[in-house]
Amino acid sequence: MFSQRKPDPFFIALLTIAELVQEAIHYADDFKVETAADLKEVSIRLKKYEKEGDALIYDLTTKLNKSFMTPIEREDILQLSLRMDDILDGVEHFAAHLEMFSLIEIDEYVQLFMANIVKSTDEIVKAVKLLSRKKLVEMRDHAILIKKYEGICDEIYRTSIKQLFVNEKDPIRIIQYKDIYEQLEDIADYCQDVANTLEAIIMRNA
Template identity: 75%
Template sequence: MFSQRKTDPFFAALLSIAEHVREAMHYANDFKVTSVADLKEVSIRLKEYETTGDDMIHDLISKLNTSFMTPIEREDILQLAIKMDDILDGIEHFSANLEMFSLTDIDEYVQKFMDNIVKSSDEIVKAMELLSRKKLVAMRDHAVLIKEYERICDEVLRTSIKQLFIREKDPIRIIQFKDVYELLEDIADHCQDVANAIETIIMRNA
């Protein structure tokens, strides 16, 4: 169905967006926060990632609006890009809340969420690399893994909130950490949305 000789510019754009999301996720996960100043630095940097991501989406939309033909349905390209951008929006919102609450004492549950979200971002890039090479069916394995990481995050959410109410006595910290856990689960859900968009593209085009 596709020419194998060169990368389609729309697929290349989707890969660039995926790589940008992965870079932001790894940055957030690798940065070691020890102070409120660190939280501010991370928040500012992730806002920059989010803004750049918005610019990339805008450029893609402009290309879609001016192109006569696209390799797959325009709606599928746009949905995939928007779902990836939602991940960036989510991690920026998460970091902003950490900075707003001055939460420097990240617990093991936040780390478990982040580990699985980072793995999901890695799988999204692998899937987009396959898309850029027009290997649609092979993307399915990566979509399955993303959904598995989201399932793990569901379990982490249940456990983290249960333990939060058991061990924490300060009602303000309960509210703060519950909000943080739920924001992280939202990011995992956005990753699953990307997996669903990938499967839709496979179903319609493979």
């Protein structure tokens, strides 16, 4: 099924999307927020990442609609691209909510969530690079790691919600932080969706 010639344009497109997701997540994790203006800057920049992702998805979908032959099932290509785009949408929403709530000081749970989401996007890029080199079976280890990090985020979510209701007395802050934790848990779930899609591609093509 796979040609041994140069990487297929569809694989190149998928890798471009994966690397954009990785860049956006690293940007969100690395940015040091000290003022409300910083929150606004992060929100605006992540909105740009989200729009760039939408443009890449549109280009890929257009190519799929025009192409007679694809290196793997066109549905798998589209599904993988859309699941990665969900991560971009999720981190854009997360940043928008931080800015909306003016939450300058993030807590240890937000940091733990982001650390594991960063690791997940790193694994996504590694896996998609293997896909572009037709090394499908080797992708499985990276999918397993992504699921591991999602499991860690599940534990972080449960602990963060429990501690929030135990320690926070301000009902508004409870609402705000609960929303932020849920946003981050959603992003971790989107990463797991990518891992599931990768495993489906392995199953159908390896």
